[in-house]
Amino acid sequence: MREPDQTDTPPDVPETGRVLVFDSGMGGLTVAREIREMAPGLAVDYAADTGFFPYGDKSDEALRARLPEVAAALTAQARPDVFVIACNTASTLALDEVRARLDIPVIGTVPAIKPAAAQTRSSVIGLLATPGTIRRAYTARLIEEFASDVTVILHGSVELVRLAEAVAAGEPHDPQGFADTLRPIFEAKSGEKIDTIVLACTHFPLVAEQLAAAAPAGVRFIDSGAAIARQTLRVLSGQSHAGPATSREGGRLYVTDTGGGHERLLKVCERFGFGALQPAVLVQT
Numbered sequence: 001m002r003e004p005d006q007t008d009t010p011p012d013v014p015e016t017g018r019v020l021v022f023d024s025g026m027g028g029l030t031v032a033r034e035i036r037e038m039a040p041g042l043a044v045d046y047a048a049d050t051g052f053f054p055y056g057d058k059s060d061e062a063l064r065a066r067l068p069e070v071a072a073a074l075t076a077q078a079r080p081d082v083f084v085i086a087c088n089t090a091s092t093l094a095l096d097e098v099r100a101r102l103d104i105p106v107i108g109t110v111p112a113i114k115p116a117a118a119q120t121r122s123s124v125i126g127l128l129a130t131p132g133t134i135r136r137a138y139t140a141r142l143i144e145e146f147a148s149d150v151t152v153i154l155h156g157s158v159e160l161v162r163l164a165e166a167v168a169a170g171e172p173h174d175p176q177g178f179a180d181t182l183r184p185i186f187e188a189k190s191g192e193k194i195d196t197i198v199l200a201c202t203h204f205p206l207v208a209e210q211l212a213a214a215a216p217a218g219v220r221f222i223d224s225g226a227a228i229a230r231q232t233l234r235v236l237s238g239q240s241h242a243g244p245a246t247s248r249e250g251g252r253l254y255v256t257d258t259g260g261g262h263e264r265l266l267k268v269c270e271r272f273g274f275g276a277l278q279p280a281v282l283v284q285t
């Protein structure tokens with residue numbers, strides 16, 4: 001099967017280009033951060049599908065219908081050279097549909113099962129994702145292809161998505177929530193042997209420290225952020241784009257609901273370099 005984003009080779013660093021990083025909420029900021037660190041010259045914008053957050057508990061049908069339309073509306077408005085779906089829940093379901101709808105390259109984010117299976121010494125790994133990603137055929141195929149000789153213990157949590165946003169926003173939260181989320185993985189059969197956990201939701205690196213503190217010592221956490229960033233640069237470097245179609249400045253923030261009340265999102269995005277000087281742009285779908 002095609003496995004889009006997991007190679008390690010360092011890419012050339014493009015000096016210009018506009019990237020739109022997309023997620024349901026704040027999780028994609030962890031991918032945007034990697035892209036900006038690797039290629040400071042790029043204009044990077046961010047879009048959160050606030051009108052449909054969270055994705056993790058939505059039906060496949062609803063997401064499949066929505067994602068290509070939202071991607072098309074955002075692309076028409078932001079005019080990026082590359083569209084990055086910084087969301088496992090969306091990519092494992094509708095990457096092909098979004099690619100078919102857009103006429104620019106689309107980079108997807110899929111669980112880092114291949115590197116986790118390569119690195120584990122105990123041959124038991126955990127996979128922490130949204131319930132949507134856990135039940136995908138795409139995820140099952142990744143496990144079959146890259147981790148067939150490894151025991152993979154899967155656990156889906158939407159609560160951890162919400163907890164990650166609360167932590168990122170500096171809001172009060174139950175610190176016990178991290179141990180509660182990890183417990184079913186470590187209490188599953190062979191769970192005590194886990195030495196590696198795949199963070200297969202882009203929200204989860206927001207709370208990597210808290211998860212590490214709640215896990216047994218020595219357990220390693222792996223996510224796809226850096227691999228997605230490298231793939232984005234690789235695609236941009238190979239592209240003969242005319243440079244940003246609009247402003248050269250990055251940092252614009254797009255949301256998809258008209259409800260207002262984006263202070264919390266804005267506050268977190270500002271910390272990641274988005275939305276500080278640009279008003280949020282509303283996309284009607």
Ligand code: DGL
Nearest residue numbers: 024027055056088089202
């Ligand atoms: N950040 C998303 C992911 O990578 C999904 C979070 C959600 O909206 O449930 O899967």
